[in-house]
Amino acid sequence: MINALAQNIGESIVGWVKLQLQFLTFLRQVVVEFMVFYREKQVSYLVLLRQVLFTGYQALSLIVLIAIAIGGLIILEGYTLLENFGQSDLLYGILVAVITRELSSLITAFIIIARSGNAIATELGNMRVNMEIDALKSIGLSPISYLVVPRTIGVVVSLLVLNVYFNVSGLFGGWLVSSWFYPIDFNVFFSKLLAKLTLTDIVISVVKSLLFGFFIAVIASYQGLNVRYATTEVPQRTILAVVQSITVVILINIGIALLFYT
Amino acid sequence: MSTVEFSNVSFFSDGLAIIDELSFILPEHKLTAILGRPGSGKIVVPKLIGGILLPSKGSVVIDGEDSKTTDDGKIKQIRSKISYIFRNGGLISNLGVEENIRLSLDFHCQHLTESEKKARISWFLKYFQLPETILPKRPANLTRSEQKLVGFIRGMIIEPEVVLIDEPLENCEPNSQRLVLNQIMENKSKGLTQTIISQSLEQILPISDFILVLDKGKIIELDTRENILNSKNTITHNIILDYYMV
Amino acid sequence: MKFIFKHTERIVGTFVIAAIAIVVIVAGLVAINNKVFEKKYLFKTRFSDAIGLTSTTPISFKGYQIGRITGYQLNEENFIDAEFEIYEEYRNRITSNAVLNKSKSLLGGATTIELIQGSEKGEPIDELGVVPSLDTPEGKTFARKNQIKLSGDALASMMSNLDNLLYKLNQDNNPDDGAIFRTLVNLADATEELKHVLSSTDKTLSEIRGIKSSKQSSLARVVSNVGKLTDNLDQTVLQLTQTLSRTDSVLQAYQNPNGLVMRMLDPEGKDFAEPLSQSLTDLSESLRRLNGLLEFVDSQSPDIMVLIDETREALKHTRRTMQGLSNNPFLRGGISKEPDNIEPNGEKIRVKLNSTTVN
Numbered sequence: 001m002i003n004a005l006a007q008n009i010g011e012s013i014v015g016w017v018k019l020q021l022q023f024l025t026f027l028r029q030v031v032v033e034f035m036v037f038y039r040e041k042q043v044s045y046l047v048l049l050r051q052v053l054f055t056g057y058q059a060l061s062l063i064v065l066i067a068i069a070i071g072g073l074i075i076l077e078g079y080t081l082l083e084n085f086g087q088s089d090l091l092y093g094i095l096v097a098v099i100t101r102e103l104s105s106l107i108t109a110f111i112i113i114a115r116s117g118n119a120i121a122t123e124l125g126n127m128r129v130n131m132e133i134d135a136l137k138s139i140g141l142s143p144i145s146y147l148v149v150p151r152t153i154g155v156v157v158s159l160l161v162l163n164v165y166f167n168v169s170g171l172f173g174g175w176l177v178s179s180w181f182y183p184i185d186f187n188v189f190f191s192k193l194l195a196k197l198t199l200t201d202i203v204i205s206v207v208k209s210l211l212f213g214f215f216i217a218v219i220a221s222y223q224g225l226n227v228r229y230a231t232t233e234v235p236q237r238t239i240l241a242v243v244q245s246i247t248v249v250i251l252i253n254i255g256i257a258l259l260f261y262t
Numbered sequence: 263m264s265t266v267e268f269s270n271v272s273f274f275s276d277g278l279a280i281i282d283e284l285s286f287i288l289p290e291h292k293l294t295a296i297l298g299r300p301g302s303g304k305i306v307v308p309k310l311i312g313g314i315l316l317p318s319k320g321s322v323v324i325d326g327e328d329s330k331t332t333d334d335g336k337i338k339q340i341r342s343k344i345s346y347i348f349r350n351g352g353l354i355s356n357l358g359v360e361e362n363i364r365l366s367l368d369f370h371c372q373h374l375t376e377s378e379k380k381a382r383i384s385w386f387l388k389y390f391q392l393p394e395t396i397l398p399k400r401p402a403n404l405t406r407s408e409q410k411l412v413g414f415i416r417g418m419i420i421e422p423e424v425v426l427i428d429e430p431l432e433n434c435e436p437n438s439q440r441l442v443l444n445q446i447m448e449n450k451s452k453g454l455t456q457t458i459i460s461q462s463l464e465q466i467l468p469i470s471d472f473i474l475v476l477d478k479g480k481i482i483e484l485d486t487r488e489n490i491l492n493s494k495n496t497i498t499h500n501i502i503l504d505y506y507m508v
Numbered sequence: 509m510k511f512i513f514k515h516t517e518r519i520v521g522t523f524v525i526a527a528i529a530i531v532v533i534v535a536g537l538v539a540i541n542n543k544v545f546e547k548k549y550l551f552k553t554r555f556s557d558a559i560g561l562t563s564t565t566p567i568s569f570k571g572y573q574i575g576r577i578t579g580y581q582l583n584e585e586n587f588i589d590a591e592f593e594i595y596e597e598y599r600n601r602i603t604s605n606a607v608l609n610k611s612k613s614l615l616g617g618a619t620t621i622e623l624i625q626g627s628e629k630g631e632p633i634d635e636l637g638v639v640p641s642l643d644t645p646e647g648k649t650f651a652r653k654n655q656i657k658l659s660g661d662a663l664a665s666m667m668s669n670l671d672n673l674l675y676k677l678n679q680d681n682n683p684d685d686g687a688i689f690r691t692l693v694n695l696a697d698a699t700e701e702l703k704h705v706l707s708s709t710d711k712t713l714s715e716i717r718g719i720k721s722s723k724q725s726s727l728a729r730v731v732s733n734v735g736k737l738t739d740n741l742d743q744t745v746l747q748l749t750q751t752l753s754r755t756d757s758v759l760q761a762y763q764n765p766n767g768l769v770m771r772m773l774d775p776e777g778k779d780f781a782e783p784l785s786q787s788l789t790d791l792s793e794s795l796r797r798l799n800g801l802l803e804f805v806d807s808q809s810p811d812i813m814v815l816i817d818e819t820r821e822a823l824k825h826t827r828r829t830m831q832g833l834s835n836n837p838f839l840r841g842g843i844s845k846e847p848d849n850i851e852p853n854g855e856k857i858r859v860k861l862n863s864t865t866v867n
Contacts, residue, residue, distance in 0.1 A: 052524070057519055135352035137312075137313055138312045138344075138345070138352070139366045140337055140370070195541060199535065199539060202535055
């Protein structure tokens with residue numbers, strides 16, 4: 001029985017390692033194809049445009065709404081509390097730390113996982129089942145070059161752009177909302193906010209968006225292309241893509257925080 | 263003209279050998295019908311030629327180039343000479359008809375101007391009696407016959423040297439079948455190398471020049487139509503009989 | 509949806525370009541605000557510890573941020589060698605008589621570094637020069653020499669004063685430090701003396717109690733005799749009180765000018781009135797002497813104070829009675845003289861006491 005257990009455990013570990021190696025191989029191919037993407041741009045350009053449209057533009061209203069809500073809430077709650085200690089100026093540091101450094105890239109990533117990560121895995125899975133991937137191969141188009149790379153670029157660009165809009169909406173939209181309850185002069189607000197914002201914050205926010213976008217798209221594509229036999233596999237792979245993307249995003253976030261802020 | 267050579271090619275799937283050490287040269291400028299029972303590997307052979315699958319062992323050499331090459335330029339060069347026509351058209355579902363056609367046209371015919379490309383598309387639409395209004399439509403909005411014809415257009419528009427056709431007449435209305443057969447005959451007259459897999463032998467056999475008989479992943483016979491039909495080989499005989507029994 | 513696909517390029521282009529523009533503008537503003545493009549000058553300093561230091565701790569002068577710390581490390585002497593940069597605009601504030609003051613706010617916990625200049629005007633130092641810090645011994649010496657005054661925050665100043673006050677309160681013999689301390693020193697001294705007095709008194713009382721129970725010592729005999737004496741005095745006073753009471757009633761009778769008894773008993777006043785008057789005079793004299801004795805005794809023992817007070821009262825009453833008698837028309841002999849000095853009598857009593865007790 002112990003032998004059987006040991007064997008099972010061994011097989012599980014070996015299986016897990018093989019899966020990770022497969023993913024790393026896929027990742028390597030994606031990175032390589034990234035470099036030569038410009039060669040196929042006349043074919044993949046349309047895919048890229050459509051990806052940015054779907055992932056970025058069509059998520060804009062949701063992002064703005066959430067950002068304004070969060071920004072307004074932070075200002076309302078923070079101002080009430082800090083004013084009691086005469087430390088209302090700390091609010092600007094809190095806004096920068098919470099919105100710019102953390103929430104903007106994180107919440108945008110989660111929204112993109114829910115919308116686009118899901119969609120990419122489903123789409124590619126269905127393409128696999130319908131032999132559309134084979135059709136691309138027969139034409140001579142690398143599925144990674146034609147499907148994965150433009151989607152990855154599209155998701156990365158979308159996440160970067162949405163991150164910017166999240167910050168703008170969160171910081172200034174929040175000011176707008178809170179003005180109904182605690183009027184703060186805009187010039188004062190802006191100058192104090194600017195004093196707290198550093199280039200490091202902006203750079204870190206951009207780096208996070210890049211990494212989040214890249215891994216969300218790659219993981220979703222990998223899971224979608226790994227559908228083998230039937231359409232019933234598609235939702236299973238989609239769920240796996242979402243869960244893995246969330247895990248990786250959080251781990252990257254923690255890693256960057258440890259690297260830059262400790 | 264492209265030569266296609268199989269050299270000890272084996273292909274495994276889930277540990278099973280679908281084809282086992284195949285070695286042959288595809289007859290050039292000829293139409294070769296591939297016959298075999300289910301699981302014989304008759305679908306794998308054209309896929310190996312078409313680059314959809316890569317051999318597990320051995321090599322498929324096309325015009326002196328191994329199909330397993332990783333050189334993008336060589337891959338593109340090989341693929342520009344070979345078209346695979348899928349049984350259901352093989353169209354990309356989130357692209358329109360025109361976009362599907364342009365997928366191969368833009369990739370392989372970058373030397374053509376935009377107007378030349380448009381002219382070519384128009385010519386083929388006329389040939390296959392499809393209206394221009396079909397161009398913006400998505401594959402889901404087409405009939406199966408239309409999907410197959412668009413698949414044909416996508417394959418033929420790049421003027422390949424080798425055409426691999428999987429079930430050209432399946433789920434096709436009679437008019438479409440006639441158009442497909444006309445295209446195949448025209449390809450023959452142009453001297454293209456073609457392979458066909460089809461269940462309706464009575465339609466394919468008369469136009470075939472060669473027949474490749476496969477069974478359990480091995481070549482039974484590769485010979486002219488006359489020789490195969492007169493073959494004394496029991497397996498060949500039984501396989502042909504199976505086709506006529508359907 | 510068709511509109512969107514038709515204008516995909518335009519929509520996506522606007523979407524992306526607007527975001528890029530925002531990033532560029534904000535990054536530019538932040539860079540200008542953080543003086544990224546401004547030339548900076550590097551200087552060095554030394555701190556006693558790195559608590560609260562970060563690689564971006566700002567350096568301020570009169571409330572303006574003029575630079576920031578760029579790096580720091582622990583040296584061989586266990587001090588912190590730090591480098592800081594100063595913006596070009598404020599470069600001339602780093603003078604030869606300037607110091608850095610690292611302080612931690614008690615409320616927010618944030619560390620601030622402030623540049624403080626001495627009262628004299630100083631020359632700007634060269635780049636990579638050393639600016640001393642107030643939390644090192646050299647810095648403190650430097651500050652004293654250049655008369656550098658700390659502004660400090662209110663809370664820190666208050667804590668410092670409190671600390672000083674507590675220190676002085678714990679000191680002694682510092683009446684010159686202020687009214688509070690003078691009062692405290694005097695109070696301390698007075699209470700010490702009182703304690704000493706109380707201790708002595710307690711000791712004395714204990715001795716007296718001891719003496720009273722002992723029959724050997726002369727003092728014990730004195731105390732015992734005084735006790736007996738006061739007992740005798742008590743009896744004498746009682747008799748006197750009774751005599752005076754009778755006398756008073758006699759005098760009331762004598763006050764009646766129509767007292768035929770007196771005219772009848774002693775018409776010339778020689779047989780009764782004159783001897784009575786003399787008696788009364790002698791009695792008065794005795795009472796004066798007794799008063800003197802009692803006062804002497806009073807001075808020797810507090811135990812008979814009450815008795816003496818009562819005796820005095822009785823004596824007063826007697827004197828009044830005597831005056832009444834003297835002023836009686838039948839016995840008028842003039843206003844009595846002032847009592848003599850009791851001292852000689854007291855001296856006699858003292859001598860007598862000494863002679864009876866010393867043995």
